Amino acid sequence: MLDRVSRTDRGGRVAVLGAGIAGCITALELARQGHDVDLIDNGKIPMSQASLHNEGKLHLGYVYAADKSGPTCERMIEGALSFLPILSQITGVPASSFAQSKPFLYGVPRDSQMSPDEIAAHFSRVDTAIAKFEREHETDAGTPAPHRRLTGNEYRQWFDPRLVGAAFATDERSVDTVGIANLVSACIYAEPRIELRLGTTVETAEAAPGGWDITCRAASGAERLRYAGVVNALWGDRLRLDSEIGVHSGRTCLLRYKASVTLDAPGMASTVNTPSATLMVGSYGDFVNHGDGRFYLSWYPVCKLAETSDINPRPMLEMVTREMDREAIASATLEALLRYLPSLSRLTPALDRIRVGGGVIAAWGETDIDDPESGLHERHEIGPTRHGSWVxxxxxKYCTAPLYALRAANLVLEA
Ligand SMILES: Cc1cc2nc3c(=O)[nH]c(=O)nc-3n(C[C@H](O)[C@H](O)[C@H](O)COP(=O)(O)OP(=O)(O)OC[C@H]3O[C@@H](n4cnc5c(N)ncnc54)[C@H](O)[C@@H]3O)c2cc1C
Structure with a gap:
């Protein structure tokens, strides 16, 4: 079989595996620094998976109240506050031109894993960490305002008080993941130093003299390509490929497939004035109001379609493709959110226009978020790691991707 695989030495080129936001920004940064890059993805277009179908929240760390060890909010703050400045630097579009949603309210359901006072204490820690970051770094992202606990009358305007016992206002927002995917993809297509290999599945990897051999499969057949350096940005398939070259994390990564539920209804921009909202802490959901008639909905018990702790995501992805019932997900998600945010009933007439997509979430942990002790409540052991010229x-998270992509590009060049 291997005899029929064509072999090509790609010289000093770097392979970036995976054309999500992480791989695309890594490739653009390598090209900006004068390097030739092959960007390989099995999709038909770049940015078609998690980096497209996510909520786009630039997390400041408020949602990670159950992180007992602490540093998750610092990781989120540095990622979120550098997200737009880095995108601006990479794409040439001013940071102020990127659309942002209405700011998030956080509702605390009466059966939350944490009390409103515990959450208030965490939110104050986040505000302190934001202020510290702002003091220590020059950013032009704009300083987010500190949180504020809503009065009873204020939060009853949006949340059903029988289910939600308290709420907080924050300055956290979501960005437009579709607009960003289109913009970043256009930059990739326009960059002559990047050769984009779409419809190409990365199958195996092994160490080779002077670099790495990557075996890929495309419609035209299998190919073995030799690269001087590799950045593995495959997200859901990352650990499987690392294990091929003998890099084993030694810990459990939970791969969850989560559906995304979106509605584009420009005519509803003025009628649906419900703020963006997240319910915490536990197995609840989110609503994003982009302010222009585009909405994102999520109800975790409905939208989390599958999970596996196997490093190979393929069986899970095949199962989701076979069994995903988009109509049922759309109606059950809206129905669940409506109980907590009754004003979302204004979306009901548009139910048949709701679109359902989805993507993988990869995070260290063994149990799901309904377990207060789950590792999924923390997200700080993240970022790039170098093993020779393999990064x-x-x-x-989406919000930490640009920062870590720049670091990954620099790490592979250090080798
Ligand atoms: C529903 C949902 C909501 C989310 N909400 C948020 C949020 O609000 N804020 C936030 O910060 N984060 C959020 N996330 C997480 C965020 O989406 C991810 O952290 C981020 O998009 C990962 O980017 P990536 O480039 O690493 O992965 P991806 O965008 O998935 O890119 C990986 C690419 O690799 C390709 N690929 C995989 N395996 C192979 C292979 N073997 N061969 C070839 N190509 C392959 C895929 O096609 C894909 O294009 C959410 C995720 C989901 C699923």
């Missing part, structure tokens, strides 16, 4: 990039 494996744990993106962590």
């Amino acid at each position: 494996t990039l744990d993106t962590g």
